[in-house]
Amino acid sequence: MTTFEAILLTIVTASTPLLIAALGELVTERSGVLNLGVEGMMVMGAACSFAAAVTFDSTLLGVAAGMLAGALMAALFALLVLGFAANQTGSGLALTILGLGLSGLIGAPFVGARRDPIAPVDIPVLSDIPIVGRLFFEQDLFVYASIVLTVLVGLYLMRTRSGLTLRSIGENHTSANALGLPVWRVRFWAILFGGACAGLAGAYLALVYTRFWSPGMTAGRGWIALALVVFAAWRPGWVLVGAYIFGAATVLQLHAQAAQFGVPSQVLSAVPYLATIVALLLLSIRHGRAIGAPGSLGVPFVPDR
Amino acid sequence: MKADVPPSGTPLVELKGISKRYGDLLANNGIDLSIEPGEIQALLGENGAGKSTLVKILYGVIEPSAGVIRWQGRPVTIGSPVEARALGLGMVFQHFSLFDELSVAENIAVALSSEWSLSKVREKLGEISRTYGLALDADRAVWTLSAGERQRIEIVRCLLQNPRLLILDEPTSVLTPQEAEHLFTTLDRLSAEGCSILYISHKLEEVRRLCRRATILRAGRVVATIDPRASSAREIAALMVGSAVGEIRTDAPHHPQGEMLRVSNLSMPPAGLHGQALRDISLVARAGEIVGIAGVAGNGQSELFAALSGERLPDRAESVVINGKPSGTLGIDPRRRLGAAFVPEERLGHAAAPSHSLSENTLISHAATEVSRSGFILMNAARRVARSIVQSFDVRTPEGDPQARKLSGGNLQKFVIGREIIRRPKLLIVDQPTWGVDAGAARLIRQALVDLAREGSAVVVVSQDLDELFEVADRMAVIHQGTLSPLKPIGEWTKEAVGLEMLGVAQAQGGVHAV
Numbered sequence: 001m002t003t004f005e006a007i008l009l010t011i012v013t014a015s016t017p018l019l020i021a022a023l024g025e026l027v028t029e030r031s032g033v034l035n036l037g038v039e040g041m042m043v044m045g046a047a048c049s050f051a052a053a054v055t056f057d058s059t060l061l062g063v064a065a066g067m068l069a070g071a072l073m074a075a076l077f078a079l080l081v082l083g084f085a086a087n088q089t090g091s092g093l094a095l096t097i098l099g100l101g102l103s104g105l106i107g108a109p110f111v112g113a114r115r116d117p118i119a120p121v122d123i124p125v126l127s128d129i130p131i132v133g134r135l136f137f138e139q140d141l142f143v144y145a146s147i148v149l150t151v152l153v154g155l156y157l158m159r160t161r162s163g164l165t166l167r168s169i170g171e172n173h174t175s176a177n178a179l180g181l182p183v184w185r186v187r188f189w190a191i192l193f194g195g196a197c198a199g200l201a202g203a204y205l206a207l208v209y210t211r212f213w214s215p216g217m218t219a220g221r222g223w224i225a226l227a228l229v230v231f232a233a234w235r236p237g238w239v240l241v242g243a244y245i246f247g248a249a250t251v252l253q254l255h256a257q258a259a260q261f262g263v264p265s266q267v268l269s270a271v272p273y274l275a276t277i278v279a280l281l282l283l284s285i286r287h288g289r290a291i292g293a294p295g296s297l298g299v300p301f302v303p304d305r
Numbered sequence: 306m307k308a309d310v311p312p313s314g315t316p317l318v319e320l321k322g323i324s325k326r327y328g329d330l331l332a333n334n335g336i337d338l339s340i341e342p343g344e345i346q347a348l349l350g351e352n353g354a355g356k357s358t359l360v361k362i363l364y365g366v367i368e369p370s371a372g373v374i375r376w377q378g379r380p381v382t383i384g385s386p387v388e389a390r391a392l393g394l395g396m397v398f399q400h401f402s403l404f405d406e407l408s409v410a411e412n413i414a415v416a417l418s419s420e421w422s423l424s425k426v427r428e429k430l431g432e433i434s435r436t437y438g439l440a441l442d443a444d445r446a447v448w449t450l451s452a453g454e455r456q457r458i459e460i461v462r463c464l465l466q467n468p469r470l471l472i473l474d475e476p477t478s479v480l481t482p483q484e485a486e487h488l489f490t491t492l493d494r495l496s497a498e499g500c501s502i503l504y505i506s507h508k509l510e511e512v513r514r515l516c517r518r519a520t521i522l523r524a525g526r527v528v529a530t531i532d533p534r535a536s537s538a539r540e541i542a543a544l545m546v547g548s549a550v551g552e553i554r555t556d557a558p559h560h561p562q563g564e565m566l567r568v569s570n571l572s573m574p575p576a577g578l579h580g581q582a583l584r585d586i587s588l589v590a591r592a593g594e595i596v597g598i599a600g601v602a603g604n605g606q607s608e609l610f611a612a613l614s615g616e617r618l619p620d621r622a623e624s625v626v627i628n629g630k631p632s633g634t635l636g637i638d639p640r641r642r643l644g645a646a647f648v649p650e651e652r653l654g655h656a657a658a659p660s661h662s663l664s665e666n667t668l669i670s671h672a673a674t675e676v677s678r679s680g681f682i683l684m685n686a687a688r689r690v691a692r693s694i695v696q697s698f699d700v701r702t703p704e705g706d707p708q709a710r711k712l713s714g715g716n717l718q719k720f721v722i723g724r725e726i727i728r729r730p731k732l733l734i735v736d737q738p739t740w741g742v743d744a745g746a747a748r749l750i751r752q753a754l755v756d757l758a759r760e761g762s763a764v765v766v767v768s769q770d771l772d773e774l775f776e777v778a779d780r781m782a783v784i785h786q787g788t789l790s791p792l793k794p795i796g797e798w799t800k801e802a803v804g805l806e807m808l809g810v811a812q813a814q815g816g817v818h819a820v
């Protein structure tokens with residue numbers, strides 16, 4: 001395997017958790033709810049999946065535990081913002097802080113443990129094609145699943161009745177309520193989906209990317225996922241593109257550090273995060289209001305009954 | 306739209322003793338109402354009389370605190386709009402229940418049951434559009450459409466469900482006279498086909514044109530059920546308001562003097578994604594007169610207001626001249642110091658800060674000239690100003706110096722208009738002065754505007770309420786897609802001519818503008 005091939009493979013591995021978490025958040029935001037707790041749900045997913053995987057020696061159970069942890073965190077968030085119509089920004093930030101703390105507690109006994117790598121899916125013949133062969137046809141299951149998920153989310157939002165209902169509720173919850181659409185129910189499931197995706201992304205980080213647990217290991221990836229949704233103007237296809245751009249930035253800066261360009265390594269590690277800020281800035285400069293933003297995003301829903 | 310004919314003599318729907326309580330307020334108080342099959346009945350009342358509450362109860366959006374609803378003689382509980390639609394109720398909302406970023410077909414499909422696929426909606430949309438002359442393009446995004454077209458979507462959405470009762474809440478408030486007439490024709494036709502219609506309005510002329518029966522609400526109660534054709538507009542208005550409504554005094558002779566405002570060839574690009582550009586607008590307002598700007602919402606009124614008030618600055622200083630001084634590049638406060646005052650359309654959040662007290666809210670415009678010194682607020686002066694506004698403009702406040710949001714719409718509007726008038730401006734520019742305000746407050750506000758002009762100020766009133774402009778304006782122009790028609794004395798305008806300008810038909814035909 002050449003260095004070039006290796007770099008491409010690590011880019012895929014770095015991009016996949018961003019893609020999964022951002023897709024979940026995209027669905028949540030399309031329903032009109034802004035959940036800033038992605039980082040917290042993701043790190044909980046990482047801790048719980050690693051704990052379960054080591055305890056039961058099962059990757060499958062680990063993944064299930066990660067998704068469940070993310071979904072439970074999201075359910076707590078749903079209780080606050082739907083049940084009590086709490087401020088979504090504050091609740092989301094609280095969720096992130098809670099997740100970072102709680103995951104440290106859950107993961108503490110597992111610091112130092114290691115998991116074996118997951119065997120990639122090897123598609124015979126095709127994976128032997130030089131350079132692109134391994135890139136496209138010998139990835140782990142999660143990578144393929146994340147691509148399929150992108151397509152499914154796109155089809156769901158734009159092609160199904162239930163997706164239309166979700167978009168309508170995100171666009172204008174007052175109108176949706178007046179028409180009798182189930183605003184709370186749809187938002188609850190959208191929030192839960194977002195949480196499960198963030199949990200899955202965390203599980204991927206702990207079980208595939210690093211294969212160990214350390215506190216705060218998500219290292220801001222939840223925030224990048226949030227920025228990706230804005231960057232992509234709330235469209236799944238662009239989330240895919242954006243995730244791979246950010247994934248590439250993360251990996252390339254590591255190689256740039258190794259190559260010693262004379263730039264301080266701290267500056268290079270900041271590149272993906274700077275790119276996030278620049279993406280957000282460009283978007284707001286170009287359009288005044290972020291295009292594609294759901295009309296009711298972040299606004300608590302209180303019907304008059 | 307065929308309705309099964311219920312046993313003869315049974316009303317289609319009958320409300321008995323409907324009440325709705327919000328805290329101390331009885332929004333509906335023992336309301337009885339019945340609607341016959343095929344009847345067009347009006348529900349009349351002032352803002353806050355309880356009309357919207359009543360129809361929301363009927364449509365299952367809110368729950369009544371007490372009372373019975375009978376549908377074709379059978380008692381029913383309408384727990385949600387879905388149940389209401391299943392019974393055969395359709396509703397066209399006042400503030401449309403549409404989704405701006407979705408297409409017309411998507412907007413319709415989302416309200417229908419799941420057997421309506423997008424392709425089926427498209428097909429039926431074409432059919433209904435042809436039958437009732439309600440032209441709509443299925444794939445256009447709603448935000449690109451005019452208010453009249455948006456209303457068509459709501460109506461078509463109802464008609465696709467074969468309603469027995471169609472409820473329309475203030476349907477003509479956003480329409481041109483021609484669009485309104487088109488709507489009436491559609492309603493007459495639906496009624497002839499057996500569909501009942503409950504028509505909510507406070508415009509008497511329309512009600513007399515459409516309905517044989519009108520139920521009048523005041524303060525949550527039914528005060529009368531009448532035949533609107535057999536009663537005079539004045540009698541009906543008195544029933545709605547509870548006392549005779551006075552006319553505005555405009556009799557004092559006036560001789561417009563110097564130019565207080567000259568706008569020449571003002572052009573501006575649109576501000577936002579869905580904004581309207583201003584194109585080559587010119588107008589003059591002289592001391593002692595009221596200039597009216599008519600037009601359907603979204604044709605550049607708010608953009609024009611922003612350019613006149615200095616919230617958005619045009620490139621050339623000469624494009625806006627206030628009191629003889631080129632002011633196009635001046636901000637809001639310098640313009641205020643030249644003697645101008647501004648009242649924007651949105652009273653809560655734009656004209657007033659909702660969670661600040663009334664005295665703090667005087668700072669918004671008075672800080673330019675008084676109530677602050679060297680950057681410090683003179684709180685006593687501010688309180689004094691607020692008190693005198695409250696007294697002079699009959700602002701009914703809950704307590705001494707309440708937060709702006711504690712005031713009702715009408716009272717807050719009196720406050721923000723009073724706040725500007727009390728500064729004795731030489732030029733007042735006001736956007737939608739009586740929007741959503743009860744008749745009593747509207748009358749007081751219009752009178753105050755007329756009085757200000759008669760005392761020698763220039764007043765520019767931007768309004769979508771044609772009756773209001775015909776009542777107060779000395780000269781008027783119509784804004785359409787960011788272009789202003791010539792400014793003509795009010796006596797030279799007819800409603801039809803205004804309607805044509807609103808639609809942009811007059812420009813297209815040419816020659817109509819003989820000034």
